[in-house]
Amino acid sequence: MILGIDIGGANTKIASSDGKLVEFHYLPLWKNSHLPEALFEISERIKPEKVGVVITGELADCFQDKDVGLSYIIDAVNKAFVNTWFLDSSGMFTREKKRSISAANWMASALIVGRDFGDCIFVDTGSTTTDIIPIKNGKPFAAVTDFERLKKSELVYSGVLRTNIAALLNNVDVRGISSLISSELFAITADVYLVLGKISQYDYTCDTPDGVGKTVLDARRRLARGVCADLTEIGEQDIVAIANQAMEKQVMDIADAIKNVAKSHGLKTIVGCGLGEFLIKEVADELGFDIILMSERYGKELSKVFPAYAVARLMEEM
Numbered sequence: 001m002i003l004g005i006d007i008g009g010a011n012t013k014i015a016s017s018d019g020k021l022v023e024f025h026y027l028p029l030w031k032n033s034h035l036p037e038a039l040f041e042i043s044e045r046i047k048p049e050k051v052g053v054v055i056t057g058e059l060a061d062c063f064q065d066k067d068v069g070l071s072y073i074i075d076a077v078n079k080a081f082v083n084t085w086f087l088d089s090s091g092m093f094t095r096e097k098k099r100s101i102s103a104a105n106w107m108a109s110a111l112i113v114g115r116d117f118g119d120c121i122f123v124d125t126g127s128t129t130t131d132i133i134p135i136k137n138g139k140p141f142a143a144v145t146d147f148e149r150l151k152k153s154e155l156v157y158s159g160v161l162r163t164n165i166a167a168l169l170n171n172v173d174v175r176g177i178s179s180l181i182s183s184e185l186f187a188i189t190a191d192v193y194l195v196l197g198k199i200s201q202y203d204y205t206c207d208t209p210d211g212v213g214k215t216v217l218d219a220r221r222r223l224a225r226g227v228c229a230d231l232t233e234i235g236e237q238d239i240v241a242i243a244n245q246a247m248e249k250q251v252m253d254i255a256d257a258i259k260n261v262a263k264s265h266g267l268k269t270i271v272g273c274g275l276g277e278f279l280i281k282e283v284a285d286e287l288g289f290d291i292i293l294m295s296e297r298y299g300k301e302l303s304k305v306f307p308a309y310a311v312a313r314l315m316e317e318m
Contacts, residue, residue, distance in 0.1 A: 003048035004312025006105050006305065007035070007073055009060040010128060010162060010206060013305035014042060017312035021046070022301045026205045030062040035073070039080035051084045052093065052315030053077055054105035054307050059146070066102050074101070085318065087311050089144040093318055103146045105307035106131040110140035112310040113271050117292060120269045121261055123254075123283075124306065125276025127161035127190075127206060130254050134265040141265060152264075153257035158250055160199065160276035161190040161206045165226050168249045172227065172242050174234065179227050185209050186225035189250065192243040194219040198278050247279075255283045262289070273303045 002017040012025045012035065023042075027035050058069030074097055077084055085093040087108050088100035106124065113122045114135045122133040122140075132154050134141045142154045149155035158168070165187045171180050188209055193199040194216055204214045209222055220239045224230050227242070262268055272280035273294035284291035294303040302309050 001046060001048045002312050002316045003046060003051045004108075004308040004310065004315060005039075005042075005051060005053045005077070006108075006308040006311065007053065007055050007057050007077070008105070008126075008128070009057040011126075012038065013308040015302065015305050015309035015312055016048075017309075017316040019298060019302050019309060022305055022309075024205065024305060028207070029057050029060040029069075029073075033062070036076040036079065039076055043080040048081065049083065050315055050318075051077070051081045052108075052311040052318075053084060053086050054108050054311050055086065055101055056103050056105050058102045066099065070099070070102055071097060085315060087314065093315070100144070105311075106133055106142070107140065108311040108314060109133075109273070109307045110135055110142070112313055114138035114140065116297070117271050119267060120271045120292070121258060121265075121267050121289075123258065123270050123272045123280050125254070125272070125274045125279050126159050126304075127275060128157070128159040128163070130156040130158055130257075130276070132156065132254075132257055132261050134261050134267055136265060136267070153260035156254055156257045158253055159189065160193055160274075160279055161188065161204065163189040163250070165189070165192065165223070165246055168246050168253070172245050174227060174238055174241065181226055182228050184225070187219075187222040189246065190214075191219035191222045192246045195223060195239060195243045196247065198247075199275070203275060247282075250279065251282045251286060254279065255286050258283060258287060258289075262287075273306045275304050277303060 004015050006013040010028050012027045014023045055073050058066045063069035086101045089104045091107050110122050110133045119136050124131040143149045166181050166183045169181045171178050190204045201214045223239050269290045270284050271292045277293050
């Protein structure tokens with residue numbers, strides 16, 4: 001058994017190199033993190049021969065800086081597993097604690113996508129962010145830090161679960177009248193896509209903004225609060241309209257970033273993966289780009305945890 005682990009700030013994902021094992025664990029590092037205990041349980045239950053790891057959780061605001069975050073996560077992994085290697089942003093495995101390990105999950109994915117699909121723009125839309133990685137001649141051509149990738153449109157801090165609606169929209173049209181949006185954390189994109197039927201309650205893996213349910217009715221209540229209303233003041237049609245406007249804005253933001261990357265590298269084919277595949281498809285249609293969905297090649301569940309699967313495959317070859 002060769003295991004791949006992708007440890008993010010909110011989610012830890014695991015997959016075996018043969019794709020038969022796939023797990024998704026909501027483990028927010030900033031909130032009484034149970035990462036060490038969860039990794040130990042996974043190790044005891046699965047007993048992998050080798051483990052490849054990619055890390056993005058070092059940016060969580062519970063850590064003073066990235067070095068502290070990396071140290072915490074690497075120590076937790078090494079205490080749980082024996083034969084462990086970390087992929088860095090150059091695409092090399094290491095056992096050293098060094099900065100180049102941070103935010104390298106896209107590198108694992110891009111190396112595998114380059115082999116399997118050739119020249120393309122690899123797009124991974126998850127719960128929190130969207131990676132946009134140009135791949136030419138089988139190799140990724142992206143900046144090596146999140147700070148630099150944000151500058152080059154290779155990272156958009158927008159996902160299909162945890163993004164605050166107020167971060168997407170300044171105002172919305174309600175019954176033909178423009179309304180400003182409250183800047184509170186009243187609703188997130190998980191509420192938008194639950195209301196629109198793009199995700200299920202099973203997919204709503206993060207905490208809700210108000211700490212209550214994950215039904216469509218709960219999501220409508222939260223979206224209503226975004227315009228300082230409740231369901232006695234606006235109806236279902238109004239809520240759906242707000243949700244559609246949020247989705248349209250997210251599509252536009254991601255499309256603008258992909259256009260910048262496409263223009264810089266002369267690429268017009270997208271390979272998409274993640275829980276937000278449906279959003280990537282909307283973007284591709286908007287741009288008129290060809291698109292290959294990872295779920296069609298590897299299945300929906302592997303698409304959601306692709307960096308974990310990719311680093312497992314790379315580990316198998318080491």
